[in-house]
């Protein structure tokens with residue numbers, strides 16, 4: 001996964017190691033090499049502003065850093081790059097979504113999870129994958145078809161409900177999504193069903209009315225988890241999306257989808273950096289099982305070619 | 312499109328504001344152009360080629376008599392941007408035969424089904440009879456989605472709710488469309504690593520021999536658009552492209568440029584979720600909008 005971004009970083013480490021003659025890294029040589037890295041990052045779909053931030057963090061870590069004259073210089077440089085990356089997204093704590101939900105279900109019933117994001121990135125499919133995951137752990141869900149806008153949205157969720165053996169609460173096309181979501185929560189409460197998963201209509205961050213509508217659903221049902229779903233193939237648009245979404249709605253965590261199409265992986269860095277929220281899962285296909293846990297440190301270590309936590 | 316417009320119109324203002332264009336100013340312009348294009352997701356090699364050519368032309372070419380150097384610089388940028396996005400030619404929207412069959416393909420969620428309905432409405436408004444066929448047997452309720460859209464725009468619909476033979480549906484669908492002027496065949500989403508799905512799309516293509524294969528690309532994926540186009544081209548010819556979700560902050564420029572590089576032509580752009588939110592794509596108009604210049608047309612005519 002994310003081959004391209006990994007090659008970008010290892011090329012950078014190699015060029016630093018082979019250029020540096022002294023036992024400390026000088027400003028000029030780091031800057032020169034960082035310029036190439038910058039372009040490679042952008043070409044790997046890291047948003048331009050995030051690449052800027054990363055380059056500054058790298059310079060701060062690398063300029064003046066001591067590298068052993070002999071021995072494992074490479075490991076030392078690699079470590080510095082790893083630290084720089086981590087410093088960029090370090091305050092984002094990994095979250096074990098599955099345990100968090102199971103824990104929350106011991107306190108409150110139902111636990112409400114809402115899915116949101118721009119058009120066509122995989123909200124409905126991800127919701128169904130998560131319903132499947134919890135079902136296999138013995139937790140039933142009610143699915144709320146609060147996308148009352150897009151043609152076929154309700155039927156799509158109903159089909160998933162049928163396949164998974166789960167109840168779907170919907171409303172007429174054009175009806176108020178917040179009230180559909182509310183009805184689903186009431187239904188779960190009265191039947192003692194532990195989980196409510198709310199599907200919402202895709203919306204462009206640039207559409208203020210639709211963003212307000214999303215905020216309204218959040219006010220009405222107060223979800224325990226609001227999950228932002230994004231397409232891992234995004235480029236610079238990721239930054240704009242994150243900026244607008246975080247202005248209008250609250251987000252607890254994220255899922256990156258379509259990772260099986262071999263995206264370059266830069267959007268993951270962009271979203272971690274701008275939202276400062278954990279990524280719960282990666283979507284890696286169209287089947288219910290195609291959902292894998294995401295761990296930030298593993299992801300970064302993989303990019304740099306380090307064992308997570310190791311030296 | 313706003314941020315891109317802002318970037319470029321600032322640049323244009325800056326060029327108009329300087330006393331004269333010396334080497335240092337030229338380098339500055341070149342750097343800012345690069346950054347703006349990178350922010351718009353234009354692939355790096357294209358950005359480099361673009362700025363090299365633009366800078367060389369500004370250095371070497373003399374403006375025509377009566378045209379100030381600054382205007383000439385803007386004109387060169389305009390011209391090169393148009394070239395980057397596919398050239399001067401306007402898209403050909405005529406349908407050379409009846410029925411004319413367009414097959415849509417693209418990665419998951421790029422906007423194929425919505426675009427099928429939009430194009431249907433585009434031609435219905437021009438007095439044609441249009442039909443749509445749903446061959447997606449993978450995404451739950453793809454059938455319902457296109458059926459509802461077809462009803463909304465007044466197109467004839469064919470699909471099989473619980474079918475699993477996409478090739479058969481396509482073939483039977485076309486048989487049902489006698490007397491229709493334009494048929495749009497929608498397909499399931501698929502990407503470059505889904506081998507069996509790519510083979511399926513080739514089988515549909517071989518079975519119905521569409522007059523046009525249209526690739527549908529999401530503008531927000533930026534430069535990934537090229538890789539998508541190239542992957543599909545290994546299986547079927549791509550005759551045209553529709554770029555969707557241009558109502559994002561889009562950018563879009565990157566997707567447009569990446570597509571132009573593959574040699575395919577962008578025919579339509581989608582600018583919203585509504586069935587009427589589609590426009591034929593004209594690089595010249597698009598660039599004029601991106602540069603944020605109402606007076607560009609007159610400038611272009613003067614040069």
Ligand SMILES: Nc1nc2c(ncn2[C@@H]2O[C@H](COP(=O)(O)OP(=O)(O)OP(=O)(O)O)[C@@H](O)[C@H]2O)c(=O)[nH]1
Pocket residue numbers: 118119120121122123124125126147150153200201202203257258259260261282283284285286290419420450500502
């Ligand atoms: N290959 C692949 N396809 C995916 C993945 N996640 C979703 N998809 C596909 O992407 C397409 C869109 O998914 P949806 O779940 O309908 O997306 P959405 O965000 O709900 O879309 P809207 O409701 O229209 O905004 C479908 O064809 C899904 O099968 C993934 O991880 N990998």
Ligand SMILES: Nc1nc2c(ncn2[C@@H]2O[C@H](COP(=O)(O)OP(=O)(O)OP(=O)(O)O)[C@@H](O)[C@H]2O)c(=O)[nH]1
Pocket residue numbers: 119120150202204417418419420421422423424425426447450453498499500501527555556557558559580581582583584588
């Ligand atoms: N904002 C905006 N949304 C669009 C546009 N075109 C399509 N969409 C939305 O994008 C989402 C995906 O569109 P679909 O037409 O279902 O995409 P698809 O390619 O058929 O998806 P699959 O069949 O699952 O591969 C839907 O929510 C559409 O409403 C557009 O131009 N602008």
Ligand SMILES: [Mg+2]
Pocket residue numbers: 123124125147153199200201202
């Ligand atoms: Mg959906």
Ligand SMILES: [Mg+2]
Pocket residue numbers: 423424425447450453497498499500
């Ligand atoms: Mg579709």
